[in-house]
Amino acid sequence: MAKHIGxxxxxxxxxPYIIGNAAVGGKEExxxxxxxxxxxxxxxxxxxxxxxxxxxxxLQKDAILHALQKAEKxxxxxxxxxxxxxxAQCIGSAFGVRELGIPFLGLYGACSTMALALGLAAVLTDxxxxxxxxxxxxxxxxxxxxxxxxxxxxxxQRPPTAQRTATAAGATVLSATPPTAYHSPYxxxxxxxxxxxxxxxxxxxxxxxxxxMAPAAADTIAAALQDNGQPPSAFDAVFTGDLGAVxxxxxxxxxxxDFSVDLHTVHQDCGLLLYDRKGQDVHAGASGxxxxxxxxxxxxxxxxxxxxxxxxxxxxTGALLSTTSSLQGESIPAVxxxxxxxxxxxxxxxxx
Amino acid sequence: MAKHIGxxxxxxxxxPYIIGNAAVGGKEExxxxxxxxxxxxxxxxxxxxxxxxxxxxxLQKDAILHALQKAEKxxxxxxxxxxxxxxAQCIGSAFGVRELGIPFLGLYGACSTMALALGLAAVLTDxxxxxxxxxxxxxxxxxxxxxxxxxxxxxxQRPPTAQRTATAAGATVLSATPPTAYHSPYxxxxxxxxxxxxxxxxxxxxxxxxxxMAPAAADTIAAALQDNGQPPSAFDAVFTGDLGAVxxxxxxxxxxxDFSVDLHTVHQDCGLLLYDRKGQDVHAGASGxxxxxxxxxxxxxxxxxxxxxxxxxxxxTGALLSTTSSLQGESIPAVxxxxxxxxxxxxxxxxx
Numbered sequence: 057m058a059k060h061i062g063x064x065x066x067x068x069x070x071x072p073y074i075i076g077n078a079a080v081g082g083k084e085e086x087x088x089x090x091x092x093x094x095x096x097x098x099x100x101x102x103x104x105x106x107x108x109x110x111x112x113x114x115l116q117k118d119a120i121l122h123a124l125q126k127a128e129k130x131x132x133x134x135x136x137x138x139x140x141x142x143x144a145q146c147i148g149s150a151f152g153v154r155e156l157g158i159p160f161l162g163l164y165g166a167c168s169t170m171a172l173a174l175g176l177a178a179v180l181t182d183x184x185x186x187x188x189x190x191x192x193x194x195x196x197x198x199x200x201x202x203x204x205x206x207x208x209x210x211x212x213q214r215p216p217t218a219q220r221t222a223t224a225a226g227a228t229v230l231s232a233t234p235p236t237a238y239h240s241p242y243x244x245x246x247x248x249x250x251x252x253x254x255x256x257x258x259x260x261x262x263x264x265x266x267x268x269m270a271p272a273a274a275d276t277i278a279a280a281l282q283d284n285g286q287p288p289s290a291f292d293a294v295f296t297g298d299l300g301a302v303x304x305x306x307x308x309x310x311x312x313x314d315f316s317v318d319l320h321t322v323h324q325d326c327g328l329l330l331y332d333r334k335g336q337d338v339h340a341g342a343s344g345x346x347x348x349x350x351x352x353x354x355x356x357x358x359x360x361x362x363x364x365x366x367x368x369x370x371x372x373t374g375a376l377l378s379t380t381s382s383l384q385g386e387s388i389p390a391v392x393x394x395x396x397x398x399x400x401x402x403x404x405x406x407x408x
Numbered sequence: 409m410a411k412h413i414g415x416x417x418x419x420x421x422x423x424p425y426i427i428g429n430a431a432v433g434g435k436e437e438x439x440x441x442x443x444x445x446x447x448x449x450x451x452x453x454x455x456x457x458x459x460x461x462x463x464x465x466x467l468q469k470d471a472i473l474h475a476l477q478k479a480e481k482x483x484x485x486x487x488x489x490x491x492x493x494x495x496a497q498c499i500g501s502a503f504g505v506r507e508l509g510i511p512f513l514g515l516y517g518a519c520s521t522m523a524l525a526l527g528l529a530a531v532l533t534d535x536x537x538x539x540x541x542x543x544x545x546x547x548x549x550x551x552x553x554x555x556x557x558x559x560x561x562x563x564x565q566r567p568p569t570a571q572r573t574a575t576a577a578g579a580t581v582l583s584a585t586p587p588t589a590y591h592s593p594y595x596x597x598x599x600x601x602x603x604x605x606x607x608x609x610x611x612x613x614x615x616x617x618x619x620x621m622a623p624a625a626a627d628t629i630a631a632a633l634q635d636n637g638q639p640p641s642a643f644d645a646v647f648t649g650d651l652g653a654v655x656x657x658x659x660x661x662x663x664x665x666d667f668s669v670d671l672h673t674v675h676q677d678c679g680l681l682l683y684d685r686k687g688q689d690v691h692a693g694a695s696g697x698x699x700x701x702x703x704x705x706x707x708x709x710x711x712x713x714x715x716x717x718x719x720x721x722x723x724x725t726g727a728l729l730s731t732t733s734s735l736q737g738e739s740i741p742a743v744x745x746x747x748x749x750x751x752x753x754x755x756x757x758x759x760x
Contacts, residue, residue, distance in 0.1 A: 057409070057536040060487050064511040066537040107736050135412050136603060143730065144496035144555075146516045150606065150728035154741045159416040159603040161524065162516040162728070162743070164498040172513065176528070183535030184409040185418040203496075251488060251511040254502065376502035376514070378495065384459050389506045391514070 058182050062283030064251050064276075071245040072181040074397075075188075075231045075238070076127025079354035080119045081346075082223030084197070084338075088331045093354040094224075095122045101198060101223055108199040109147060112225075115346070116141070116152030116194035119225035123190060123353070127229040128237055131156045134229075135186040138173040140164050141194050141345050142221070143203055144378075148194050152225075158190070166374030167269075167298050168252075169193040170349040171393040174228055174370075175249035178395065181230045182246075188232070194225035195344030204262065204379060217264040219300045219343035222330055226349030228357070236406035240361035242399040248284055249395050252276035254376065256389040262377060266303025266327075266340055268388035269373035273299060273307050276392035277371050278315035284396060288322045292365035295356060296392075297348030297372030298327035300341030326351035326372075348372040360399040368397045410534055414635030416603050416628075423597040424533040424582045426749075427540075427590070428479025431706035432471045433698075434575030436549070436690075440683045445706040446576075447474045453550060453575055460551040461499060464577075467698070468493065468504030468546035471577035475542060475705070479581040480589055483508040486581075487538040490525040492516050493546050493697050494573070495555055496730075500546050504577075510542070518726030519621075519650050520604075521545040522701040523745040526580055527601035530747065533582045534598075540584070546577035547696030556614065556731060569616040571652045571695035574682055578701030580709070588758035592713035594751040600636055601747050604628035606728065608741040614729060618655025618679075618692055620740035621725035625651060625659050628744035629723050630667035636748060640674045644717035647708060648744075649700030649724030650679035652693035678703035678724075700724040712751040720749045 059067045078095040086097035096118065103111040116139065124131060137156065140163035141148030153160050165172035173191035180186040198208050200221035206212045234243065255275050259268040273296050281287065288294060299307055304325045311317040326348045327341035352370060359365045371394035377386070411419045430447040438449035448470065455463040468491065476483060489508065492515035493500030505512050517524035525543035532538040550560050552573035558564045586595065607627050611620040625648050633639065640646060651659055656677045663669040678700045679693035704722060711717045723746035729738070 059536055060539055064487070066532075109732055109736065135416070140514075140516060142497070144732065145494070145518065145728065145730035147728070147730045147733045149516075150741050150743075151733065151738065154606045154608055157605055159605045160743055161528070161603055162492075162726075164492060164501075164514040164516040166497065176513070179532060179535060179537050180418075183531060183537070184411050184421075185531050185535070187412055251513055253509055253511045254506045256506055374514075376497065376499070378497035378499045380461055380496065381499045381503065384461065386503065389502045391502075391512055 058179060063279045065248055065280060065283035066179055067248045068178060068182040068246060070182050071247050072178050072230045072232055073234050074228055074244040075235045076123040076229035077353040077357045078119050078122030078126055079226040079350035080115055081350055085224050087336060090329060090355045108196050109143060112148040112194050112196035112199050113151035115225040116148055116192055119227040120190055120192050123227035123229050131158050134158045134188055134190050136161055136189040138163055138177050139192040140169040142166060142200055166376055167343060167345050168372040168374030168391055168393050169345045170352055171370055171372035171395055175393055175395050177230050178246035178249055181232050190227055190229045192227035193345040193349045195221050195346035197221045197223045200344055214339055215263045216339055217302050219265060219327060219340045220338040221344035222342045222346040224346030224350035226353035228353060234404035236404060238402050241402060242361050242363045243402045244357055244360045244397050244399050247396045247398050250276055250280035250283060252392040254389045254391050256387050258387045260387050262382045265343055265375045266300040267306055268375050269390040270299055270303040270306035270310060272390035272392040273371055273373045274310035276394050278317055280369060280394040288319050291322050291367050291369050293324045294319055294322050294369045296325045298343040299325050300327045302340050366399045370395050410531060415631045417600055417632060417635035418531055419600045420530060420534040420598060422534050423599050424530050424584055425586050426580055426596040427583045427587045428475040428581035429705040429709045430471050430474030430478055431578040431702035432467055433702055437574060437576050439688060442681060442707045460548050461495060464500040464546050464548035464551050465503035467577040468500055468544055471579040472542055472544050475579035475581050483510050486510045486540055486542050488513055488541040490515055490529050491544040492521040494518060494552055518728055519695055519697050520724040520726030520743055520745050521697045522578060522704055523722055523724035523747055527745050527747050529582050530598035530601055533584050542579055542581045544579035545697040545701045547573050547698035549573045549575045552696055566691055567615045568691050569654050570691045571617060571679060571693050572690040573696035574694045574698040574702060576698030576702035578705035580705060586756035588756060590754050593754060594713050594715045595754040596709055596712045596749050596751050599748045599750050602628055602632035602635060604744040606741045606743050608739050610739045612739050614734045617695055617727045618652040619658055620727050621742040622651055622655040622658035622662060624742035624744040625723055625725045626662035628746050630669055632721060632746040640671050643674050643719050643721050645676045646671055646674050646721045648677045650695040651677050652679045654692050718751045722747050
């Protein structure tokens with residue numbers, strides 16, 4: 057049985073296996089430093105669809121289908137799909153998974169959604185509620201710009217603190233039992249999940265998500281380290297989802313000041329990995345649900361599956377604002393969820 | 409350990425206890441047939457807040473606080489709050505639970521959210537991931553009108569198939585262990601949860617949600633009955649969330665035609681209970697996340713706690729559209745989730 061430990065962490069008993077993972081991205085992602093790690097890159101950000109929103113749904117669906125293919129599974133074999141996105145009423149997900157025929161648990165965690173989906177999927181699988189399920193999320197730069205700011209046609213100027221929403225999606229397939237067919241030397245298991253509470257320190261600048269989200273990241277990371285009883289040095293890396301350059305600095309300061317945690321040496325941010333900030337016009341870095349989702353599935357998990365890394369904490373943060381809340385003068389509540397992953401040598405082959 | 413059975417049902421092992429439940433509503437809800445069952449009714453739909461969106465957040469927060477009070481629990485004692493709502497980026501929930509300090513799992517299931525939240529909360533509690541947690545959702549007529557249709561000031565005409573979004577919220581507190589202090593003769597436990605898949609038969613009329621959602625309700629109810637191995641006659645009532653008059657007729661037809669299930673005698677719809685359709689200007693009935701949430705917590709659970717009903721299936725449906733998807737010519741995907749509840753005599757008093 058899973059166990060709730062400490063402040064807000066669920067320690068899993070059976071530690072489900074990640075049996076498939078995939079990421080797809082758009083044009084700008086194809087110019088970034090981890091471009092080669094993606095399963096597919098589209099050269100047309102509309103993906104041949106009639107709107108950017110439909111393109112986002114296609115991204116999510118494609119990421120799921122790629123991940124299932126790599127897991128050698130069909131949609132029919134999945135008990136659940138857990139997903140969400142940034143668009144109003146989560147249409148990126150609803151239309152993305154509509155044709156898959158998999159029971160659908162819709163989530164909203166803004167850019168924390170990959171960790172929320174993977175964490176919940178892991179708890180469900182650990183508990184026997186699912187035998188196999190898939191967690192996914194997506195975002196699209198052009199769809200997000202007109203959802204939260206202005207349509208691209210408006211030509212709005214973005215300040216230096218702004219981040220670029222990733223045109224990307226990622227999907228992770230979980231199984232209660234290890235696969236008998238598997239093609240990497242190591243297999244990743246989910247050990248624990250820390251679900252965070254909302255933290256809002258009063259930031260109102262919708263062009264500075266990093267600052268709004270850093271306090272939630274600090275709160276959840278500190279809780280995860282304490283609840284798991286592990287110092288930062290126990291991890292090969294502690295990833296945040298999309299704090300960007302501004303948020304990363306604030307996170308490191310907050311962790312030091314408020315929690316006496318020094319994360320400098322092991323911290324990495326998915327938002328600083330997806331693009332080359334010198335060569336690409338992305339200001340403070342990448343953001344969006346698809347940022348953590350694609351970096352996790354294209355970059356982090358493969359490094360664990362090859363044996364390079366064995367112990368990772370991924371804490372993805374979400375800014376829970378809308379244009380309505382901002383226009384009504386509200387500050388930006390944020391939340392962060394974290395999953396603790398370990399890699400172990402694969403030893404379950406059917407012929408083994 | 410929980411068990412995934414049949415198509416899409418999770419049979420719980422420990423069957424968590426509902427130890428607190430509450431519902432709050434607005435002015436129109438205060439004129440309906442179950443008005444007396446609400447924990448609180450506001451006579452001003454703005455609740456003294458500066459906007460209808462802020463009023464909705466207040467509704468959700470108040471429902472949670474009422475439910476916690478009735479459970480004789482504090483927010484600090486809750487491991488998680490699971491909630492969602494209809495507003496873009498779920499701001500009704502984010503701002504509603506912001507000050508509670510409870511780890512927050514955000515959900516999006518449109519009007520299916522109460523069943524999704526309660527179902528997931530039950531699985532988490534059953535699995536040991538949570539010792540105690542709270543599931544909640546809310547909706548607000550005026551906030552939903554301007555979110556999905558036009559602001560009330562526009563004075564748009566609503567067709568006869570349209571439903572009125574409830575200005576209401578409901579919250580349910582779950583516990584892994586029975587309470588030692590409890591004030592009803594019967595206590596309700598969650599036995600099983602059926603998570604539905606997306607069903608979209610091509611309905612495009614955003615003023616006819618009942619028709620869009622009925623096929624999803626039929627699919628999930630048929631799956632729940634089959635997976636649980638129980639005919640409709642095993643239940644005191646099978647509730648849908650907010651199909652309204654149009655959707656209810658379609659549901660009964662679809663169940664008969666496609667699944668050979670006759671639900672006529674035991675079916676009830678929360679959307680037809682909240683208002684008096686003859687005396688109130690609500691067209692096809694009530695809708696919105698707050699409809700199923702308030703009817704469950706104000707009407708269904710109390711009838712189980714008094715011993716009048718012992719076996720209930722609640723299937724709440726959600727229409728997963730947005731104004732963007734409708735304006736882009738898309739049809740309306742729908743989903744339904746169901747929870748199976750039983751009441752048993754309360755026998756756990758501390759004194760014995």
